[in-house]
Amino acid sequence: MDVDIGNALASVASPGVSRDSLERLDEQVADAHERIEDGMANGEHGYEALNLPDRTDPDEIRRAVEPVADAEALVTVGIGGSALGAATITEALDSDTKTVYLDNVDPAWVTAELERLPLENTAINVVSRSGTTAETLANFLVVREAFEDAGVDWTERTIVTTGESGPLRDLSERHDLPSLKVPDGVPGRFSALSAVGMVAAAVCGHDLEALLEGATAEADTLSGSLFDCPAYAYGATSYALDARGAGMNAMVPYAESLETYSEWFAQLWAESLGKDDLGQTPLRALGVTDQHSQLQLYRAGPRDKVVTFVTPREADDRAIPDTEVDDLAYLGDATLGELLDAEFEATEASLAAAGRPNVRIELERVDEYELGGLLYGMEAACVLAGELYGVNTFEQPAVEWAKKATRGLLGGGEFEEADAVAEKTELRVER
Numbered sequence: 001m002d003v004d005i006g007n008a009l010a011s012v013a014s015p016g017v018s019r020d021s022l023e024r025l026d027e028q029v030a031d032a033h034e035r036i037e038d039g040m041a042n043g044e045h046g047y048e049a050l051n052l053p054d055r056t057d058p059d060e061i062r063r064a065v066e067p068v069a070d071a072e073a074l075v076t077v078g079i080g081g082s083a084l085g086a087a088t089i090t091e092a093l094d095s096d097t098k099t100v101y102l103d104n105v106d107p108a109w110v111t112a113e114l115e116r117l118p119l120e121n122t123a124i125n126v127v128s129r130s131g132t133t134a135e136t137l138a139n140f141l142v143v144r145e146a147f148e149d150a151g152v153d154w155t156e157r158t159i160v161t162t163g164e165s166g167p168l169r170d171l172s173e174r175h176d177l178p179s180l181k182v183p184d185g186v187p188g189r190f191s192a193l194s195a196v197g198m199v200a201a202a203v204c205g206h207d208l209e210a211l212l213e214g215a216t217a218e219a220d221t222l223s224g225s226l227f228d229c230p231a232y233a234y235g236a237t238s239y240a241l242d243a244r245g246a247g248m249n250a251m252v253p254y255a256e257s258l259e260t261y262s263e264w265f266a267q268l269w270a271e272s273l274g275k276d277d278l279g280q281t282p283l284r285a286l287g288v289t290d291q292h293s294q295l296q297l298y299r300a301g302p303r304d305k306v307v308t309f310v311t312p313r314e315a316d317d318r319a320i321p322d323t324e325v326d327d328l329a330y331l332g333d334a335t336l337g338e339l340l341d342a343e344f345e346a347t348e349a350s351l352a353a354a355g356r357p358n359v360r361i362e363l364e365r366v367d368e369y370e371l372g373g374l375l376y377g378m379e380a381a382c383v384l385a386g387e388l389y390g391v392n393t394f395e396q397p398a399v400e401w402a403k404k405a406t407r408g409l410l411g412g413g414e415f416e417e418a419d420a421v422a423e424k425t426e427l428r429v430e431r
């Protein structure tokens with residue numbers, strides 16, 4: 001990935017960061033990089049994620065999916081980091097394999113999703129780092145039952161990726177299911193470039209080596225200066241803009257194939273940096289679609305956000321047919337790709353003209369190599385930003401309260417959190 005932070009400079013935008021401030025911040029980046037390198041060298045929790053390009057074994061993943069390599073469809077049962085990385089990869093790349101991600105427990109939706117699948121020729125990819133996530137385990141039990149009701153042997157079609165122990169590990173051993181391990185020291189949201197994200201990619205026939213090579217190329221740019229490393233330039237600039245009031249970060253890819261990438265980024269940024277009353281709130285949008293819903297706010301609303309554009313330099317194209325309407329002749333002479341690019345450049349320039357900070361991330365095209373680089377680059381940007389914020393990037397303690405309350409409400413144990421649910425303050429306004 002290439003990063004252009006020109007439109008985030010104080011000479012263009014407010015909030016903006018001056019060149020001098022970036023130079024000064026670069027001293028902190030050098031220290032942070034040293035910390036990151038140490039963490040990687042010692043395989044420390046979290047930092048270990050940045051070693052994945054050297055750790056992940058594509059052959060091991062292909063061996064595990066071999067029994068279902070001819071699957072017509074793939075249902076992935078996982079949530080958060082156990083779904084979004086895989087979905088980002090398979091949603092961005094073409095494949096004949098139909099993919100469904102069960103990362104919610106809305107009954108009607110789960111039922112409808114299962115009905116869309118040719119179960120007799122569908123593979124099941126169950127992913128949970130902890131092996132205890134209620135939504136994933138509940139959905140897996142539902143999926144298993146659906147296969148049984150259809151007379152299809154789910155044990156022949158299931159691959160499990162989970163930790164060393166836990167209910168899901170027990171289930172996989174009890175039924176002798178092919179399984180892979182979530183690598184130690186890698187938090188879910190940083191695990192796309194491990195078996196967690198790549199089992200689905202393998203079943204869909206994507207080039208695992210190219211994904212890892214792209215990530216390796218990005219890893220090779222990690223250095224002690226933001227002016228030499230696109231990932232650090234992005235992380236440091238986002239941090240600096242937040243410190244100057246841009247408390248929100250709107251991720252706006254100009255490619256439909258990258259819509260799920262924005263969801264992945266939202267978890268990465270929110271769950272990693274959102275702690276100790278700090279952190280930048282990620283917003284998910286899509287170019288050009290959200291020019292017609294969000295741009296008014298981005299350009300004329302509060303000066304409290306930065307817009308991050310992601311744009312591929314190359315992409316498939318389609319001509320816009322000629323038209324008999326003179327006023328539309330300018331369209332007939334163009335292609336959809338040219339229209340998309342013009343809209344991107346115009347929107348980027350419109351924010352700069354209004355003094356609104358924005359950053360451009362460029363990819364050569366949307367393919368395995370570039371996607372591997374983007375995923376790795378944004379993970380490194382997040383780790384760097386976490387160092388600058390001084391937060392523990394790799395934990396997410398705030399999510400546990402609701403999990404305990406849920407378990408208590410369902411009779412899964414005594415939890416004071418569940419009691420607190422009943423003590424809700426009410427001020428109801430009823431129709």
Ligand SMILES: O=P(O)(O)OC[C@H]1O[C@](O)(CO)[C@@H](O)[C@@H]1O
Binds near residue numbers: 080081131188
């Ligand atoms: O992979 P697991 O353990 O099922 O967790 C799924 C997701 O839930 C979280 O723990 C948040 O609740 C995320 O950090 C994680 O990616």
